[in-house]
Amino acid sequence: MPASAIVLGAGMVGVSVALHLRRRGLDVLLVDRQQPGEGASFGNGGLIQREAVHPHPFPRDASEILRIARNKSIDAYYHWGALPGLATPLLRYWWNSEPQRYARIAEAYAKLIETCLDEHYAFARGTDAMPLLRPIGWIRMYSDEASFTAALAQAEEGKRQHGVNFTAMDSQALVAAEPSLLKSRHGGIHWTDPVSVSDPHALVMSYAQRFLEAGGRFVIGDATSLTRAGSGWRVQTSDGPAEAEQVVVALGAFANKVTKPLGYDPPTFGKRGYHRHYTLQGNAVLNRPVLDTESAFLLAPMRAGVRLTTGAEFAGIDEAPTPVQLARAEPVARTLLPLGDAVEPEPWMGVRPCTPDMLPIIGKLPGQDGVWCAFGHAHQGFTLGPTTGRMLAEMMTGERPFIDPEPYRADRF
Template identity: 70%
Template structure:
């Protein structure tokens, strides 16, 4: 059993960890209650976000807090009765978003982000996955000259500090780049480096097929049955118990539900998100993903159609879906683009796993020999899956990590 590992969770992060471990000769079983990539990795904007060096901070401007408190926005929605359960992690999130502390998060987060394109390409090169990684970047659209000027100042700083590439487009250039955009905007910032993924689920499946082709094993099972088995670990699979010397918890939003029983309960919260696909009318097209900053939602061209993704919803974990933001966003989206019918029978919903300091948890699970963490990636699980997989595999296999893992250690909570 010495070289055996169970990886719990078959999203982009878990699949990437499993693949990197298998490439290093470990006997790996990837366990999930459903197929690879069917959780939060299924629904997102489909962006490998090289430009996302700034994690999402808690709003601190009074006007912004008032807007969110009104609970009528398209980018943030909350269930009032759920808020007491979020009070502690959100208070810590607010604390970590103080400018000086936020800079610490930016430095640590940007170190991960800087690697994302290289690490995805290292897994995708020579496979069908490369065709899914479209090198078209994406754009943020600004309604006013003032908002556009402020954004330019910020992105110029990101270019100086973190090598973020961008092109500024005025209103006429934006209209030429996206001729079917139905509104006039003051300008846009095009980030050319990020890859737009035409089918995020297919990308996770492609990496999972590589894992299986390399001799890895995939099993249906319940991660919450994890127990000690001598010096190792055991989890109940659909076809019987699975045992290994080591275990990796890559369960996204459900991770702390498991680790709490193992004595580790960091402050953790989930942001629910929704998406829906639409056809376009006639021969209209959208050439690249766009985020209309005034409206607060992303529209991205996908295999299935134009995907509209919502912002964050705060709700109890067992609350039924309430796609309020989608209902608010759709009429606005129809003013932006000539959208036709919905493609999906019902909205998709998933949960983004978040930590209050805006950094993922990567490394040993405190107090549990042979257990490892790979969760808490918030909005960037798709982006950072391969980076996390490589970093954790190097740590587990005794190699020199290609990045300093200290900022992401579990013990910080």
């Protein structure tokens, strides 16, 4: 199965890289251990987050760190046994979240985010993906005037610096927008630019179908079998060994399992997340995704029902699911919205791939000719897949990247 490029990983990032490479004339084989979109891309808030120009920093306030350390919250939970292995990357994450360092990082991060809508629509227009994209934005609600005022100030800064659009909402506007809410809130910010996706898995599958229609190929395979094959690379698949001149590692939180044997072991770490869908009682509706700052979870209307998502769980990426946060969130969510029965018998779990400096790793893998990296997008792999795919494909084919790739280079670690 000769090919010019093998892309390892068929989530939103891997599928996007493969499609961009195929559209540039490469013979591309997409390889994953499961079907496209069934990893971390399957479970998220379903938002293409044009407003997310600031990555998630590590808390710097002592009281906030103490709250999380108690391990009782909905937004963060950790396994004690995982902490020794996480100590170094989390300490570097904390260090990079210092305000001056964070400002420089956020500037590079925003350059990616600013492109996300254009790059998604470039894939979706004229296809069955378009009905999945709902330009309705999402709402973040606040319980008190102080937090609401501070959030509005940050939103104004995002609008001035990065063209982020929003509408401020008082308590009456929140009720008018979401009449089924059971609790009142002081105010909210309606981020109007983001696109809400009614079925994130279906969107990845739609992009994967564009790849296949363009002449690309997909096969089940074992990414960890990657080895040198002359001047190229070989990987074992269900159809036998496949070889290519170049290979892209787009394996999210599991990328180190492939890159470490090649001599590259960046200090990445995983944030596990869970979701579950619920029906709504009676005639209740949820018109757009809503995040309640006080409760620290997102409720999003999906094809399958209302999706309840959790924050970050710090654990080994191969450990069995422990949906503690979802168990904490569900009873609180029922006081906010009249949820009915759970749709699935068990919650879904996935792992977000994170880096200590909050920037993805995009570019050449150090010390290995023909190997490229496309992972470490943390909470925004779904948002940034098409952007990453275009930028990396331009680099691999000798074009001038439409975004300067310097801040995301692999050898910064």
